[in-house]
Amino acid sequence: MNPTVAAASVIAASLAVGLASLGPGLGQGNAASRAVEGIARQPEADGKIRGTLLLSLAFMEALTIYGLVVALVLLFANPFAG
Amino acid sequence: MMINFAALEVGKHFYWHIGKLEVHGQVLIVTWIVIAVLVILSSLATRNLKRIPDGLQNFMEYALEFVQDVAKTAIGEREYRPWLPFVGTFFLFILVSNWLGALVPWKLITLPEGELAAPTSDINTTVALALLVSGLYFWAGISKKGLGYFARYVQPTPILLPINILEDFTKPLSLSFRLFGNILADELVVGVLVFLVPVFVPLPMMALGLFAGSIQALIFATLAATYIGEALEGHGEEEHGH
Numbered sequence: 267m268n269p270t271v272a273a274a275s276v277i278a279a280s281l282a283v284g285l286a287s288l289g290p291g292l293g294q295g296n297a298a299s300r301a302v303e304g305i306a307r308q309p310e311a312d313g314k315i316r317g318t319l320l321l322s323l324a325f326m327e328a329l330t331i332y333g334l335v336v337a338l339v340l341l342f343a344n345p346f347a348g
Numbered sequence: 349m350m351i352n353f354a355a356l357e358v359g360k361h362f363y364w365h366i367g368k369l370e371v372h373g374q375v376l377i378v379t380w381i382v383i384a385v386l387v388i389l390s391s392l393a394t395r396n397l398k399r400i401p402d403g404l405q406n407f408m409e410y411a412l413e414f415v416q417d418v419a420k421t422a423i424g425e426r427e428y429r430p431w432l433p434f435v436g437t438f439f440l441f442i443l444v445s446n447w448l449g450a451l452v453p454w455k456l457i458t459l460p461e462g463e464l465a466a467p468t469s470d471i472n473t474t475v476a477l478a479l480l481v482s483g484l485y486f487w488a489g490i491s492k493k494g495l496g497y498f499a500r501y502v503q504p505t506p507i508l509l510p511i512n513i514l515e516d517f518t519k520p521l522s523l524s525f526r527l528f529g530n531i532l533a534d535e536l537v538v539g540v541l542v543f544l545v546p547v548f549v550p551l552p553m554m555a556l557g558l559f560a561g562s563i564q565a566l567i568f569a570t571l572a573a574t575y576i577g578e579a580l581e582g583h584g585e586e587e588h589g590h
Contacts, residue, residue: 324567328522331529
């Protein structure tokens with residue numbers, strides 16, 4: 267593989283995962299803090315809140331996973347490898 | 349350029365040639381093992397049914413009640429029953445695939461190329477599962493409302509038509525990528541840790557992988573049930589109208 271393409275792919279892969287984890291990290295923190303507030307206010311709704319929280323956390327995590335998939339494609343199945 | 353992460357091989361497959369098709373043999377082998385485990389477990393559990401369940405029968409009844417609960421909360425009390433086998437199969441298949449991929453030391457078995465791993469860490473498996481879900485929720489909607497199902501694309505306003513159509517494409521995309529990415533990421537993380545420190549250190553990550561595997565199975569089943577429930581539910585008026 268062309269060394270420039272290799273270097274660019276590695277940098278792009280790390281940026282893809284790093285940047286993609288920024289937003290979901292903030293979002294997950296926000297959601298978790300609100301869920302804790304909700305449980306503190308209404309401990310009897312514990313189970314429902316936890317279920318909804320896990321589901322929405324997985325949705326947010328999917329965004330990071332998209333970045334990860336792009337990174338994996340760049341590292342292991344690079345279309346520009348030539 | 350390929351870095352050998354402790355013999356972790358991404359993008360290498362054990363190809364079988366069937367006619368003109370090339371299939372990933374390692375995925376099929378593990379899929380068959382998963383199917384065998386599920387069939388053997390359920391036939392053992394139902395062989396000697398007792399009124400007061402114990403042992404395996406008890407466990408399987410708990411699993412059934414769990415998936416029943418998932419389907420019931422997503423689809424609704426009245427209509428969940430016909431869709432329960434589908435949702436339950438998804439949950440059990442994905443759960444057993446994820447856990448078998450993480451728990452069984454597949455590295456001891458060497459293939460000519462590629463390696464045995466969870467079937468869900470191959471994009472083809474997850475795309476197939478996600479497309480099944482897509483086909484099924486269309487079928488659910490059309491079989492219940494006929495062509496009136498497509499009225500939901502222009503509700504509440506026709507302006508949302510492109511977004512509603514786009515949604516049908518993003519649903520399978522996100523379903524498949526989520527499952528595939530999570531499982532492959534777990535395997536990669538464990539692989540990298542094993543490469544750096546071979547003993548003890550990877551254990552917490554492996555436990556996290558088991559947790560993530562079960563959560564992903566639950567998410568997939570819940571989302572599949574939610575999509576079916578969404579397709580089934582009327583906007584209220586249609587059902588009372590005639």
